[in-house]
Each structure stands twice: as structure tokens, then as C-alpha cells.
Amino acid sequence: MANFVIGTDISTETPTIEVTVDPSKPLPIGRQRFRLVVVDDSGNVSQGDEVDVIVADQTAPTAVLGAPRVVASGSSFKLDGSKSFDAGGGRVVKYVWTYVGPQT
Numbered sequence: 001m002a003n004f005v006i007g008t009d010i011s012t013e014t015p016t017i018e019v020t021v022d023p024s025k026p027l028p029i030g031r032q033r034f035r036l037v038v039v040d041d042s043g044n045v046s047q048g049d050e051v052d053v054i055v056a057d058q059t060a061p062t063a064v065l066g067a068p069r070v071v072a073s074g075s076s077f078k079l080d081g082s083k084s085f086d087a088g089g090g091r092v093v094k095y096v097w098t099y100v101g102p103q104t
């Protein structure tokens, strides 16, 4: 387990490390680059090897539809999706509205 800070080296004597992420402070969405340099038992230092890890929002948003309970016949009214929200580091960018039809 290790809390990585950009540009700060972490040295271990083990060949794996966990990138510990605090859910309240997630890595930004997008490509995040990591680098490994290894040192042998004679003190020789390797070139760096780098890899990009794509941090993605893989959680679906939640739609919350607000509407008046009763409207007068012939009157226009407003639907409100502003309480919809997203988890996983994203945000709602599109609202798709449908009149489903009469309900009994």
C-alpha cells in the first residue's frame, strides 16, 4: 500500500506495490502515467519504463425526475431533472425525455 504523490519516488524491496486511492480523493479521470526504475544488487540503475493507466468513470448516473403531481388540463408544465446525479467522478451532460403514455 502506498499513497502516491505526483513526482515523488517511492522505493520498495518488493516487486509489486498497491496504488492506494482514497475514495474521497480519486485520481482524475483520464490517462495517469506511472514509471518504474529498477536497481540491481551492484547499484546499476535501469532506464525508466512507463505505462499509462486509464482512470475511467464506470458507474452509471442516477436519473431523478421531478414534476408537478397535478396540472390543469390544457396547461403547459415543466419537468425537472436537475436532481439527477453521477457517481464515479463524472457528471450528467445530457437529459433524454420521453412521454411514455397514459397510465391507468
Ligand SMILES: [Ca+2]
Pocket (backbone or CB within 6 Å): 057, 058, 059, 060, 061, 086, 087, 088, 089, 090, 091
Ligand atoms: Ca458516472
